[in-house]
Amino acid sequence: MSCASGCNAAGDDCRNCSPGSVWCSGEVLRECTAAGEPLDRETCANGCNGTRLACNTCRPSQSRCGTNLLQTCSGDGSRWNDTPCPLSF
DSSP states (O other): OOOTTOEETTTTEEOSSOTTOEEEETTEEEEEOTTSOEEEEEEOTTOEETTTTEEOSSOTTOEEEETTEEEEEOTTSSOEEEEEOOOOO
């Protein structure tokens, strides 16, 4: 028998994924156990980034106001970018 993700010697069957691999499944960051079984690592409140294989810090292009700052989420969701607001009197 040929197994796309390899054979699980302990269970004498095919693995469901490649051990150590990480991927996004919708809003969930998943990883593959040593036994070749998928495991939910984290549910991502701001989305899961399949390129970075990590939960987003914020939703891409989202904006919010901080103390004298306009914060805009980076395009990949990895960080907030701060822009100082001009002081008004």
